[in-house]
Amino acid sequence: MNLPRSAVLDKFGSSLTLKIFSICFTSTHLPLLALVAYLTIGYKTSTFPILIVAVMATLLGTAFCLWSVWLLLRPLHAVTKTVQAYRESGAVPAISSRRSDEIGTVVNAISTLIAELHATLSQLRRQATTDVLTGLGNRRWLRDIGTSELQRSAREGDALSVMVFDLDHFKKINDEHGHEVGDQVLVMTGAVIQHNMRPYDIAARIGGEEFCILLPRTDIAQALKIAERLRGELAARAVAMLPPGRVTASFGVYRGDPSRETLKAMMVAADRKLYMAKNAGRNTVHWDVAEACSPEPVRR
Known part of the structure; x- marks a missing residue:
């Protein structure tokens, strides 16, 4: 039974494992795919051109891998900056992610957790410094x-x-x-x-x-x-x-x-x-x- 295209895309979008696998597969096999395409088109089969194609494809695959991993992990950098800003100044910068994979879930969960922690600490500070009966300070x-x-x-x-x-x-x-x-x-x-x-x-x-x-x-x-x-x-x-x-x-x-x-x-x-x-x-x-x-x- 074949899955609908939308279901496949949803599964890919919600799975960090599939994304990492796709990046690794593409960047690893890019040199091989480039050589197959080069030979299929009918270019010269001498050693030097093939070597040049392999090296260029390897560099391209490496660049693609680095860029994709950076893009994949970028929300975690935002989380790190938010945690540091909260620890240093007590400010609560708003962060969110539209991604439905594990990283998106972690980013949104940490954002919610920081907001709830800030609200709880603010309430505890008020309770620690406010007289309950009169509403005045203590x-x-x-x-x-x-x-x-x-x-x-x-x-x-x-x-x-x-x-x-x-x-x-x-x-x-x-x-x-x-x-x-x-x-x-x-x-x-x-x-x-x-x-x-x-x-x-x-x-x-x-x-x-x-x-x-x-x-x-x-x-x-x-x-x-x-x-x-x-x-x-x-x-x-x-x-x-x-x-x-x-x-x-x-x-x-x-x-x-x-x-x-x-x-x-x-x-x-x-x-x-x-x-x-x-x-x-x-x-x-x-x-x-x-x-x-x-x-x-x-x-x-």
């Missing part, structure tokens, strides 16, 4: 991106303020109403923060009920306005069975000196003011300015 994320922002502020001579605040009596909320209500309070707090953030502000949940916001290009007067706005919005919110005024927060705000202080030192200074706010009765804002910074007028 302490690790804040340390990494905050350090970069500190360096930028120092380089460009911009002001940088740090705000740390803590939800008042949060443990009591959990004890009296359960952790589900406590989680709703945290979710609400994250929403309030994101609603009041500017595009370049950096906010993170750094503890159970403790939050930190870096305020680039912000002096102490501006930082205090933001803190008071957050404090007022939190106190005005009702969550579950908690009425407005039940959820409050104490704030510590510090205008640091990016050229002389580390991010950790600024957060410690803001945290010190936070505890002063708690000791002063909670639901209030306390602040300080680095000694190296010029005094700034503050209107309360």
Whole structure:
């Protein structure tokens, strides 16, 4: 039973083995075929012309073999460059092959695998640096991106303020109403923060009920306005069975000196003011300015 021509072509197109066999067969037998054609046509049968035909046919067959193998393996070179580019820069160049043989299958499979790997790694990075409840960054994320922002502020001579605040009596909320209500309070707090953030502000949940916001290009007067706005919005919110005024927060705000202080030192200074706010009765804002910074007028 003879196979249809289209079936034969499909079989050849999907088989790397048949392609390699065809290349080897053609390049190997090309000198023989050339000699047979030469003699059939009736040219001279002297040694020198036959030798010339054999050598030329051999060189042609070798060139055909090299070109065909290069063409056959070219998609693998693209895969190699794509893998190297992904390892060096994290970029995911789009590659694909229309071929239906084993090399085409490998190229498309590796392209899909790299895209899926990139998506999975991106998701894992987000999970590793994002607080699940609030959608804000976590302490690790804040340390990494905050350090970069500190360096930028120092380089460009911009002001940088740090705000740390803590939800008042949060443990009591959990004890009296359960952790589900406590989680709703945290979710609400994250929403309030994101609603009041500017595009370049950096906010993170750094503890159970403790939050930190870096305020680039912000002096102490501006930082205090933001803190008071957050404090007022939190106190005005009702969550579950908690009425407005039940959820409050104490704030510590510090205008640091990016050229002389580390991010950790600024957060410690803001945290010190936070505890002063708690000791002063909670639901209030306390602040300080680095000694190296010029005094700034503050209107309360």
